[in-house]
Amino acid sequence: MTGYHTKWTVPDEHREGPEYVEAGARIAVGQAVYDRRTVPGISQAALAKRAGSTQTLISRLEGGAVTPTLPLLHRLARALESELDLKITGTGLRAEFPIAS
Numbered sequence: 001m002t003g004y005h006t007k008w009t010v011p012d013e014h015r016e017g018p019e020y021v022e023a024g025a026r027i028a029v030g031q032a033v034y035d036r037r038t039v040p041g042i043s044q045a046a047l048a049k050r051a052g053s054t055q056t057l058i059s060r061l062e063g064g065a066v067t068p069t070l071p072l073l074h075r076l077a078r079a080l081e082s083e084l085d086l087k088i089t090g091t092g093l094r095a096e097f098p099i100a101s
Contacts, residue, residue, distance in 0.1 A: 016091065025093035027064035029073075034062045036080045036097035050079035 037047050044058040051058075052075055060066045068076075077084045082097040 021091060021093075022067070023064065025088075025095075026067055028093050029068055029095045030062040030064045030066075032084070032095035032097050033058070033076060033080075036082055036099070037062075039099060042080075047076075047079055051075040 033047075037044070042050075044062070045055040047053075048055045048058045051072070053072070057066065061068060061072075073084055077097065080097055082099070085094075085096045085098060087094040
C-alpha cells in the first residue's frame with residue numbers, strides 16, 4: 001500500500017510563492033536540528049535546557065512550525081557543539097549541523 005497523499009502534486013507556481021519557500025526553510029532548519037540532536041541521543045528537553053529554551057519550542061522548531069531567530073540559531077549551534085551551515089538561495093534554504101570529524 002502506498003501513502004494516503006501520494007497522488008498530491010504541488011503546481012510549480014505554488015513552489016515559487018514566498019509562503020512555500022518560507023515553509024521549506026523552516027522544515028530544512030528543523031530537520032537539521034533533529035538530525036544533529038539525535039546522533040548523540042540528546043532529548044528535546046536536554047537540548048532546550050542547553051539552549052535556554054523550552055522543549056515545546058524545540059518540538060515546534062523540529063516540526064517546521066517555528067521560524068527561528070538568529071539568536072536562537074546561535075544558541076542551538078552552541079548547545080549542539082556544532083556549527084550551523086546555511087545556504088540560502090532565492091528559491092530555498094539548505095541547513096546542516098556538520099558533525100566534526
